[in-house]
Every structure is written in C-alpha cells, then in structure tokens.
Amino acid sequence: MEKNQIKQLISECGEIEITKISDESSLIRDLGFDSIMFLQLIVALEERIGMELQEDDLSYEKVATVNDVYNIIQNSINQNKNVY
Amino acid sequence: MESKLCDIISHLANNVSYYKERLPKYINPHEQIDIFLEIPIITKETVKSNYIDFFCDQLKENDLNFLFNNEYYKVKTHPFILENGMSILVSFTSGTSGTPMMIIRTPDEQLKLNAEIWRLRNKVSHIEPKNLLYRVHLNSADYPFPFDPNKKVEYRIADEIAYLNNNKRYKWWHIQAQDLEKYYQHIIKYSIDFNIDKILQYIEYTSSFVSNEVRKIYAETFKCNIIDLYGCLEIWSISQSCKHGYHHVNERSVIFEIINQNGCIISEPNKIGRVVVTSLIQKVMPFIRYKLSDKAYYMESACECGNPAKRIVFVHGDERIVGTKKNGKKYFETIVDMMIDDYNIDNYLSIHVTQVSANEFDVNTRRLLGSTETFQKKFEEIASCLYPEDKYKYYFTYNDALIFEDIFSVSFK
Numbered sequence: 001m002e003k004n005q006i007k008q009l010i011s012e013c014g015e016i017e018i019t020k021i022s023d024e025s026s027l028i029r030d031l032g033f034d035s036i037m038f039l040q041l042i043v044a045l046e047e048r049i050g051m052e053l054q055e056d057d058l059s060y061e062k063v064a065t066v067n068d069v070y071n072i073i074q075n076s077i078n079q080n081k082n083v084y
Numbered sequence: 085m086e087s088k089l090c091d092i093i094s095h096l097a098n099n100v101s102y103y104k105e106r107l108p109k110y111i112n113p114h115e116q117i118d119i120f121l122e123i124p125i126i127t128k129e130t131v132k133s134n135y136i137d138f139f140c141d142q143l144k145e146n147d148l149n150f151l152f153n154n155e156y157y158k159v160k161t162h163p164f165i166l167e168n169g170m171s172i173l174v175s176f177t178s179g180t181s182g183t184p185m186m187i188i189r190t191p192d193e194q195l196k197l198n199a200e201i202w203r204l205r206n207k208v209s210h211i212e213p214k215n216l217l218y219r220v221h222l223n224s225a226d227y228p229f230p231f232d233p234n235k236k237v238e239y240r241i242a243d244e245i246a247y248l249n250n251n252k253r254y255k256w257w258h259i260q261a262q263d264l265e266k267y268y269q270h271i272i273k274y275s276i277d278f279n280i281d282k283i284l285q286y287i288e289y290t291s292s293f294v295s296n297e298v299r300k301i302y303a304e305t306f307k308c309n310i311i312d313l314y315g316c317l318e319i320w321s322i323s324q325s326c327k328h329g330y331h332h333v334n335e336r337s338v339i340f341e342i343i344n345q346n347g348c349i350i351s352e353p354n355k356i357g358r359v360v361v362t363s364l365i366q367k368v369m370p371f372i373r374y375k376l377s378d379k380a381y382y383m384e385s386a387c388e389c390g391n392p393a394k395r396i397v398f399v400h401g402d403e404r405i406v407g408t409k410k411n412g413k414k415y416f417e418t419i420v421d422m423m424i425d426d427y428n429i430d431n432y433l434s435i436h437v438t439q440v441s442a443n444e445f446d447v448n449t450r451r452l453l454g455s456t457e458t459f460q461k462k463f464e465e466i467a468s469c470l471y472p473e474d475k476y477k478y479y480f481t482y483n484d485a486l487i488f489e490d491i492f493s494v495s496f497k
Contacts, residue, residue, distance in 0.1 A: 038195060040213045043202050047210070055088075055365075058199055059192045 001049055001073050007066060009048065013040040023067050028060070038063070049073060051080050088364040089339070090116045093123075095140070095367050102137040103372070120339075125347055125360055125373045128177075128185055128318075139188065140368050142170055152186050163191070172368065177317050187318055188369045196365050197320040200337045201313070204324045205256065208311065209285065217254040241270045249278060255285045258313070261292035264302065271305055279307040288313045293398065296329050314378075314398060319363045319371050323396060326389035331380075331396040337365050340396070341373070342380055353384040356399060422466045423459075443474075448481045456482055 003023065010027070011018040014037050027033040033041075038060070046052055057063070057072040093111045096103035103123070111119060124130075131138050135152075136145050147166050151174050161175040173194055176184040189197070205211045217228055227233035231243045245267060248254070259267075264287065271278050287302070288311045294302075303310045312325040322338050323331040333340040339362040342350045350357040359378045363371045383395035438446045452459060460480045467476065 035191070035195065035198070036213050039198050039202060042195075042199050043206065043212055046203075047206070052203065053199075055196060058196045060195065061192075 001045075001070075001077075003066065003070050005048070006045075006069050006073065009041060009044045010066065010069070013037050013044055021066060023065070023070075025066050026064055027066075027069075028064070041069070045069070045073060049077065051076060054079055087113075089120060092362075092364055092367065092370065092372070093119055096123075096370060096372065099140040099142075099367075100138065100370060101141070102134060120362075120373075121349075123373050125343065125375050127375045131374075132185060135186075138369060140370070142166075142168065143172075143188065143368065144168075148186070151188075175317060185318070189366060190368050193366050193368065197337070200334060200365070201321045203336075204313075204321060204334060205286075205288070208309075208324075209255075211256050211286075215253060215255040217248075217251075217257045237266070238270075241267060242274075245270060245276060245278065248284060249276075249280060251283055253283075255283065257284055257287045259287065259289055261289040261294050264289050268302060268305055278305065282307055284308050286311055290315060299329065316361075316376060318374065319361050319366070322359075322361055326387060326391060328387060328389050330383060330387050330389070331398060332387070332389075332391045332393040333396065335393060338363055342382065343375070351382070353382045356381040359398075419463060419466045419470065422470075423462050444477045444479065446479050446481065448483055450482070450484045452482055456480065 007018055007021045010016070010021055010031065014027075014031050014033055016031050021031065025031055027038070027041075041063075042053060042058065053072060053076050057075060062072055063069050090111055090113050093107060093116055097107035097109050097111065098104070106123065107119065136148060139148060143166065151164060161173055164172050164174050166172060171191055172188050173191060175187045177187065202211075202213070205216075229240070229244050229247055231240055231247075233240070235243075248257075270276070284306070286309045287306055290313045294312065299310045299312070309327070312331070313321055314323045314325075314331055315321040319338060321334055322340065323333045325331050341360040341362075342355075342357040343360050344350050344355070344357045356379050359376045359380050360373050361371065361376060362373055378398055380396050380398045383397055385395075386392060387395045436446075436448045436450075438448070447463065449456075449459065460478075463480070464478060467474075467478070
C-alpha cells in the first residue's frame with residue numbers, strides 16, 4: 001500500500017484536505033484525530049489490505065504519524081507473508 | 085490465542101499483586117493452559133474486596149483512591165493522567181449489585197477492544213464507524229440525535245423514530261435492550277411504519293437478555309436484522325449472535341468458560357452453568373477467570389452459519405428465576421418483583437420457573453418460609469392480572485433438594 005493511498009484514507013476518515021497531510025503529520029496534534037477517527041482509519045486500512053493489523057500495532061503511539069501508519073501496514077503485510 | 089494467553093499470564097505473574105504469589109515468574113508456553121486453569125476464579129466481590137491488588141503495579145494506591153472517591157468520574161468514562169504520566173480511562177459499573185466498581189484501561193487497550201467490536205461487525209456486514217448510531221442510554225450525556233436531550237423521554241422517542249425513518253446515513257444501531265423495548269412499544273402504540281426505506285440494516289442490542297421470540301418480533305417491527313452483542317463493561321464484547329440466533333465467542337479477545345456450581349468446567353453440551361470470562365487484551369486492570377452472573381450452555385454440533393466456534397445459548401442471569409416466555413425474562417421477573425414488593429414474600433432461597441410446554445410452567449421454590457398456598461395464590465393472581473390474555477398453567481413445587489443444574493437439564497426451552 002502506497003503512502004498516497006494511506007493519506008487518502010486519512011483524509012477521508014478525518015475529513016481533512018489531502019494537501020494538508022504530510023508524511024510527518026501527527027494524526028492527533030496536526031490533523032485533529034479523535035478516537036472515532038482512529039477507529040475509522042483502522043477499519044478502513046484493514047479492509048484495504050484485506051487483513052487485520054498486528055495487535056501490538058494498535059496503539060496511539062505506534063500510529064502517531066502518517067509514516068508510522070505506513071510502517072505498521074508494511075509490518076502487518078510482512079508478518080502475514082511469514083505466516084503463509 | 086495461545087501466545088496472548090502466555091503473554092498475559094507472564095504479565096500477571098510479574099506485575100499484578102493478586103497473582104504474583106499464585107503464578108510462576110517464568111511461564112513455559114507448553115504449560116500455559118494448565119497454569120491458566122489453576123488460576124482462581126474471581127467475582128466482582130473478590131475484586132472489590134482486594135481492590136488495589138487487582139491493578140498492575142503502574143497504578144499507585146494514591147491514584148486509585150483519588151479516582152474512586154471522586155464522584156466526577158462516576159458519571160461517564162473519563163480520561164485521567166497519573167502522576168507517572170501514564171494515561172488511563174476511568175469508568176464505573178452501574179452498581180446494581182451494590183457499590184459501583186471502578187474499571188481502568190489505557191487508551192490503547194480501549195482502541196484494541198473497540199477494534200475487536202468493529203471486526204465482529206464487519207464479519208456480519210461491511211460497516212464503518214460513520215454509519216453507526218451509538219445509543220447507550222436514553223438519558224446519556226452522549227446524546228446522538230439533533231434534539232433537546234432534556235426533553236421528556238416519551239416525546240424524544242417520537243422525534244427520534246421520525247429522525248431514524250428519514251435517515252440516510254445510519255445502517256447500524258447500537259442500543260441497550262431495555263431502551264430498544266421502549267422504541268418498540270412506541271412504534272406499536274402509534275402503529276408507526278418504521279424503517280420504510282430499509283436504510284437501517286442492523287440493530288445491535290446489548291446488556292439484557294431478549295428471548296428468540298421477542299428478537300423475531302423486533303426484526304419484523306424494525307424491519308432489519310437484530311444482533312445480540314453480549315459483553316460487560318469490565319471486559320467489553322464477549323460474543324455476538326449469528327443470524328441463527330446462537331452466540332459465538334470472540335476468541336481473539338476472550339477465553340470463555342462455563343462452570344458448574346462446584347467451580348468445575350462444563351464442556352458438554354446442554355448443561356447450564358455460570359459464565360466465566362478472561363480478557364486477553366486488558367493488562368492494567370486484568371480480568372482473569374472472572375465469573376459473571378449470567379448463565380449459558382453449549383449447543384451440540386456446529387452452527388449452520390459456518391462459524392466453527394462453539395454455539396452458546398445464554399439464559400438470563402437472575403438467580404431467582406429461570407425460564408422465558410413473552411418479553412424474555414421480564415415476564416417472570418415482574419411477577420416475582422411484585423410478590424416481593426407488594427406481598428412481602430421475601431423468605432425464599434430461589435424461585436425457578438421452567439417452561440415444560442407451550443403454556444405450562446414448573447415453578448419450584450426452595451426454602452420458602454410461610455404459606456405455600458399464599459405463595460401460589462399470589463403468583464397466579466399477579467400473573468393473570470399482569471397478562472390476562474395469557475392462559476398459562478403453573479405447577480408449583482417446593483423441592484429444596486432440586487439443584488440448579490437439575491432443573492435446567494430437564495426441560496428448559
């Protein structure tokens with residue numbers, strides 16, 4: 001999953017213009033994400049990648065920025081590859 | 085599930101006072117199930133009487149005492165930052181069994197619990213948080229409708245039903261069962277054609293027992309699927325009913341056990357016992373082998389819905405009464421409540437109502453002090469007064485030797 005696709009999802013879940021989202025944007029501090037938006041994002045990400053995120057990655061600290069979201073997606077995809 | 089179990093047992097052994105002396109510091113994964121099954125079963129009372137011991141070491145006694153004695157936190161879930169900088173969410177149980185119990189989670193734990201509920205929902209149908217109408221209490225501070233929450237409930241319900249009927253956004257409605265009944269009563273009373281466009285597809289109720297018969301009536305009236313999300317404030321979601329009406333445990337986040345009155349695990353089908361649940365997610369305030377007041381039994385054979393998890397049927401958790409008919413447990417609960425309140429019949433150990441055929445019920449009362457004649461007369465009087473159109477026949481017995489399981493195993497429908 002590309003970073004632009006992640007930004008698109010963040011934009012939809014947070015109802016934020018995509019141009020305002022950078023790789024380093026903090027979801028809470030810069031984009032005003034609340035717990036419902038986080039949940040919305042998790043649901044959307046899992047649906048998009050077709051698998052559940054690693055439970056340890058479901059943490060506000062681990063999904064603090066756009067880059068972090070990208071990293072946990074890669075982590076979940078890699079973990080899934082290792083399983084099969 | 086097993087790695088989660090190993091992880092949580094290790095956490096308990098090293099960080100939670102109540103378990104430190106009871107568990108080995110190092111957990112061999114091969115022994116985790118045996119170790120788990122040796123952990124004592126606890127109840128709400130156990131936790132309340134050893135409050136401090138059930139929180140992990142990060143939470144200090146001063147913090148806990150402050151939170152517990154602060155009325156502000158008892159109204160709804162509140163965030164709080166501890167002296168050590170750790171963020172927590174504080175909520176309290178309603179206190180129907182006595183004093184409220186303080187429940188503490190981290191925001192991350194809450195996120196994980198919420199994600200689990202969404203995964204359950206998405207297994208049923210694709211649903212996003214923006215399509216959910218979350219309605220917890222009729223008088224909740226988190227009022228989700230665009231109306232005045234201070235308006236009288238009966239007037240608000242009319243507005244809310246009209247709003248939902250014109251709704252284009254909400255596909256899924258989360259509501260407490262007792263509140264759903266109020267909407268149902270209003271719809272019936274005013275012959276409202278609800279959900280005409282069928283935008284609302286699922287109603288997910290929680291917190292009370294609803295019989296299959298009533299669930300079918302709701303499905304017809306609200307013109308959508310009715311789902312029972314079983315859980316509790318302490319542990320959050322435990323199981324969800326499938327389209328065939330059976331419950332399947334969310335095995336990713338909980339371990340579910342049914343135990344008999346001697347504390348032994350029941351694994352055979354059709355034997356009713358008490359529900360014991362372990363959260364695999366919560367660590368700050370762990371709930372391990374936590375006995376609830378609800379009762380359940382396993383069904384034989386796999387479910388037609390395709391879910392390989394054991395089928396579970398819940399029976400409502402009131403100690404006094406067993407058996408359901410119209411309106412689920414309310415039917416008999418109301419009768420017994422009136423007997424106690426209005427006729428001072430309070431000297432008994434238990435009253436079990438068991439359905440033996442469509443219109444016949446066994447009523448067995450144990451250790452009744454007083455006249456059995458008066459008891460029977462009052463029971464029948466109240467039943468016929470409350471539900472005059474139902475011509476049920478009651479067979480009264482006073483067998484103190486009948487134990488709980490014996491009654492259930494005979495003829496519960």
